[in-house]
Amino acid sequence: MYVDIADRKRLRLPVALLGTWGLTRLLLLLFVFKVFVFPGPDVTSDVSVIYHGWYEVLRDGTFPLADVTWQYPPAAALAILSPGALPFLDYASAFFVLALLADLVVLSLLRHAGGRPGRTPRGAWAWVVGVPLLGPTVYARYDVMVTAVAVAALLAGARRPRLMGALAGFGALLKVWPALLLVGAVQRRAWASAAVTVAALASLFAVTMPGAFAFLTFQGDRGTEVESLGALVFHVGRHFGWEGRVALNYGSIEFLGPFVKTVSTVALLLTVAAFGWLLLWRLRATRFLPHTLADAAFVAVLLFTVTSRVISPQYMVWLVGLAAVCLCFRASPMTLPATLVVVACLVTVLEFPVGFGHVVASDAYGMALLFTRNGLLVVAALTAALELWRTTAPPRAQLPAIPDQPTREKETLGSP
Structure with missing residues (x-):
């Protein structure tokens, strides 16, 4: 049978893609099942100890109100309870299998x-x-499950705005950040669907499970997490006599002591400024192309991440997922920021879990890893923001005219 060159290329691509996915994911499973020991602290304890403990409370119909480390919106309970769907496996094993399936869905x-x-x-x-x-x-956090919902929402895009909105709303009740997917949505049906989904599910949780929104009160006394951008101030300060300390606080390793609240406040102000920029962008944007929805979501989550007082390693899963959606579009200008995010993933695993002891000690190696990883994310965020502005909010003089048709103020996704 004759097969032309183009057909051969199309055949090789999925084989190479699926083969690479299979080999790399097999290796991840061997690590989480502890067939091989990954360097650094055991990252699976969050599942076998913390998640499993929450599971025991949640399946009785209430949220873990006595545990201040529960800092998630109510639909997160579904992710924590999901291993119960595989009763033939122990909790941790079932969770890892479901994480693998979410990865495959993406x-x-x-x-x-x-x-x-x-x-x-x-x-x-x-x-x-x-x-x-x-x-x-x-595979030892539920963020890959949230990312699967977010990727599905963005790819639904303008073709199915109601579905996109519903998925974004559901994702927001899983872990808040998917609400940012709506930043680039231009169709009101997406926003309306998201609002209805959030209202319906939030009401259901509030009525059926006590403490659905207790997580909102567990955030106020947090310090600055040691891997965040603001933490770099204290890593350097420890070498110049800063008298604070590193401690396990609200489920993460944080800096506590003098000026921590000030740095946390500055981080919050930077987040507000980032949202202000996003609002200005929406007001000034005149060109909404098929990839703009994904590009805007990627920029928004990048800005949220770099300005947050917590940058946990699992946050990178969100960024990889959104970067991947952007790169699905040939015309997306996010190639460089997406590449920087992928490189930052490699540096991230070097600082956690491999070199986390160095990070906690604020030694030269740990600081070098953090400055590199956070620097990559800052450059990615600024570059992505500039590209989003350049491609969607050009000066009016640069807007192309449409021959023989009235000039339109906005090109909207999915317009008839």
């Missing part, structure tokens, strides 16, 4: 999206390569 979505006209398989490759660079932490 790959399937990206692979399908990348095969359409004007699309590219780069997005699927970014996911396949970026995720294992983070090490076994990916």
Whole structure:
């Protein structure tokens, strides 16, 4: 049978993609199941101890109100309870299997999206390569499940705005940040669907499970997490007589002591400024292209991440997922920021869990890793923001005229 060169290339691509995914994910499973021991602290204890403890409380119909480390919106209970769907496995094993399935769902979505006209398989490759660079932490947190919902929402896009909105709303009740997916949505149906979904699910949780929104009160006394951008001030300060300390606080390793509240306040102000910039962008944007929805979401989550007082390693899973969606679009200008995020994943696994002792000690190696990783994220955020502005909010003089048609103020996704 004759097979032309183009057909051979199309055949090789999914084989190479799926083969790479299979080998790298097998390695991740071997690490989380402890067939091989990954360097650094055991990242699976969050599942076997913390998540399992929450599971025991949640299945009795209430949230873990006595545990201040429960800092998640109510739908997170579904992720924590999900291993119960596999009763033939112990809790941790079931969780790892479900994380693997969520990973596969993301790959399937990206692979399908990348095969359409004007699309590219780069997005699927970014996911396949970026995720294992983070090490076994990916399967030891529920963030990969949230990312699957977010990727599905963005790929639904303008074709199905109601579905996109519903998924974004559901994602926001899983872990808040997917609410940022709506930043670039131009159709009111997406916003309305998200609002209805959030209102319906939030009301259901509030009525059926006591303490659904207790997590809102557990954030106020947090310090500055040692891996965050603001923490760099204290890593340097420890070498010049800063008298604070590092401690386990609210479920993460944080800096506590003089000026911590000041730095945390500055981080909050930077987040407010970032949201202000996003609002200004929406007001000034005049060109909404098919990839703008994903680009805007990527920029928004990048800005939220770098200005946050906590940058946990699992946050990188969000960024890889959103970067991968952007790269599915051939015309997306996010290639450089997406590449920087993937590189930052490699540095992230070096600082956690491999070199976390050095990070906590604020030694030269630990500081070098943090400055590199956070520097990559800052450059990625600024570059992505500039590209988003350049491609969607150009000066009016640069807007192309449409021959023989009235000039439109906005090109909206999915317009008839």
